[in-house]
Every structure is written in C-alpha cells, then in structure tokens.
Amino acid sequence: GENVEQHPSTLSVQEGDSAVIKCTYSDSASNYFPWYKQELGKGPQLIIDIRSNVGEKKDQRIAVTLNKTAKHFSLHITETQPEDSAVYFCAASIGGGFKTIFGAGTRLFVKA
Amino acid sequence: EAQVTQNPRYLITVTGKKLTVTCSQNMNHEYMSWYRQDPGLGLRQIYYSMNVEVTDKGDVPEGYKVSRKEKRNFPLILESPSPNQTSLYFCASSPRLQGGYTFGSGTRLTVV
Numbered sequence: 001g002e003n004v005e006q007h008p009s010t011l012s013v014q015e016g017d018s019a020v021i022k023c024t025y026s027d028s029a030s031n032y033f034p035w036y037k038q039e040l041g042k043g044p045q046l047i048i049d050i051r052s053n054v055g056e057k058k059d060q061r062i063a064v065t066l067n068k069t070a071k072h073f074s075l076h077i078t079e080t081q082p083e084d085s086a087v088y089f090c091a092a093s094i095g096g097g098f099k100t101i102f103g104a105g106t107r108l109f110v111k112a
Numbered sequence: 113e114a115q116v117t118q119n120p121r122y123l124i125t126v127t128g129k130k131l132t133v134t135c136s137q138n139m140n141h142e143y144m145s146w147y148r149q150d151p152g153l154g155l156r157q158i159y160y161s162m163n164v165e166v167t168d169k170g171d172v173p174e175g176y177k178v179s180r181k182e183k184r185n186f187p188l189i190l191e192s193p194s195p196n197q198t199s200l201y202f203c204a205s206s207p208r209l210q211g212g213y214t215f216g217s218g219t220r221l222t223v224v
Binding site for chain 1: 116143145147152153154155156157160162168170171202204206209210212213214215216217218
C-alpha cells in the first residue's frame, strides 16, 4: 500500500544551526504535501505545505523542497531556536484526493 | 475563535462498552477526518468525510464508525472497544480538498 517514510526519527541541533527532515512517498499521484508541528500535549499544527506544481516554498525560517521525480520532499528550518523543539510530521495526499498519509514523525531538539 | 473541539479529552473505559467521541468545528469546513496517533507510527487515518452524509474509510477503519449528519459535527463511535484501540485520537477539518488540517486537542482513550 501507499506509505510515507520520514527520516531521521530524532534530530538534535544547536541553537542557530539548520535542521533538515526528509520524507519519501510511494504514490506517484500524490500532489499535496503538508508539514505539521506538534508540541507536547497539543494537536499537530500546519506550518507549511507545497503542491506538486511547485519545487520550493519558503516562509521566513522554514522552507520545503519537492522532487517529484525522486518522490521525496524535505523541510528546512534555518536559525533554529529552542521554541522550534517539537515533533514534526510530513504528509502526502493519496490519489490526489483527501485521504492523507503521515510519516512517523521527527522529534527535533534545539539545544540552547 | 476558529477551532475544532473534541470531547472528552481523557477517557478510560472497559472492553465492550460502547462509546462516542464528539468532534465539532466552527469554521464551516467541508472536510473532516479522524486520526489515531500511536508511538512510532505517526498519525493513521481512520475515517474521513467530504461533506454531509459522505464518508469513507481511511487506513485503519476496523472497529470504528462515523457519521456526518451535520456539517459541523463528525462523531467517532466505538461500538465494542478493545484494548488495541487504546490510543490518542485527533479530529481534524479542512476547508478544501487539498488544504491543511486544523486539528483538535486530542482525546486520550484507554480501554482496559
């Protein structure tokens, strides 16, 4: 079946460094790729998304890149801050529809 | 405030005792979905709805039922809960087919 693989499962960086989280997907019909941030005790929150007709999207310190040929997409966080510490999930739409599959998550630690 | 409201936040129940987790959104969103979150598995879609009276199975629908009689409400029903349904459950809504979700705060369910 369709799946989304996410790496790494845990990432520790120094404050001010960059963090990169990578995901690969299996469904070639996927065309929508959101990223969510989940803080302790809360529901996931959408932080950025990208559609298949775009290769890169940036929002302040956060950027996402998409390579449709290779079926992978990545989240880049620059100038990390302690408040960036959270679990991050990538996701992909399935068959171009509403069904969505999430990666297993990456726990990011930003050390002050 | 625009939000998705789930109730209850915490629930401990016994095997076989029917329960309902309620979900309501005040954003007039067409699309709603239920996810369960388990350690190391990310979020897995249980059911989703694309409009009133339109629902479909996600990846892990066994043991669950849903209904969408009104646009704002999307309850999750466990007719005969079992211990393997112990999990953290999230309801989410979206305004369009490929729009990011707004998640509720979660319901932590324990079945003993």
